[in-house]
């Protein structure tokens with residue numbers, strides 16, 4: 001099996017992330033954000049990357065804006081861009097706010113699925 005690595009989201013890799021969006025991949029599982037993210041990427045790549053992981057608020061599928069939780073976000077690489085995984089948490093508790101689905105969110109681009117990459121990333 002090919003080994004994957006977790007990499008820090010970076011401007012170097014951003015074009016490959018955007019390419020995946022262009023091919024219809026949505027990094028979020030609860031809503032299709034590919035079009036919206038592509039627009040933001042094309043407007044200002046640097047700002048897009050910053051806001052993607054550092055904006056103080058995040059918008060939920062129902063439109064509500066909630067404070068961003070502390071998180072560790074990674075992109076998944078096997079030499080090429082394969083997807084993303086992120087760990088969210090609240091300090092001092094294992095609980096999640098009710099509006100947030102879970103501690104870990106991950107998506108593998110369709111053309112890299114069924115190769116054990118999500119399993120490796122979770123490990």
Ligand SMILES: CC(C)(COP(=O)(O)OP(=O)(O)OC[C@H]1O[C@@H](n2cnc3c(N)ncnc32)[C@H](O)[C@@H]1OP(=O)(O)O)[C@@H](O)C(=O)NCCC(=O)NCCS
Pocket residue numbers: 029104105106107108109112113114115116117118119120
């Ligand atoms: C779910 C997802 C992350 C799996 O990624 P992946 O790298 O293909 O997963 P793995 O190759 O590690 O598969 C692990 C196991 O999950 C199961 N699995 C994965 N994709 C599956 C599918 N489409 N249908 C049924 N079982 C599936 C299988 O049991 C698989 O083992 P196998 O290939 O030996 O049968 C990927 O399909 C995806 O991004 N889906 C959309 C978003 C999503 O559902 N994210 C997860 C919740 S946040």
